[in-house]
Amino acid sequence: MLNTNLWGWISIVGTPCMLQESLQRSEEARITLAVEKTSRHGFADLSLTAHVTQHEVRDGAAGQTRQRRVRTVLRYDGQSYGSDMFRDFWYPASLRRP
Secondary structure (H helix, E strand, C coil): CCCCEEEEEEECCCCCCCCCEEEEEEEEEEEEEEEEEEEECCCCEEEEEEEEEEEEEEECCCEEEEEEEEEEEECCCCCCCCCCCHHHHHHCCHHCCC
């Protein structure tokens, strides 16, 4: 019914593991799952909350770190909550799949 990751990582700027680049930026997300009070087709809606930390390396030294939180609600459609275990709801808008 539900298949999802509870941790994710994405490179935003630069090439992962290439220390010669002047700027690298990545994000990692710890995702928590909660049961909502609402329901569809007899199954409770589920919410995923991503606690996202952005890491930056500038000229080989650790730079700024930013944090944000992103939330989405999954609704049961009669068969599943969606089949994409690599959910990208927490990605920056420019990197999300259409």
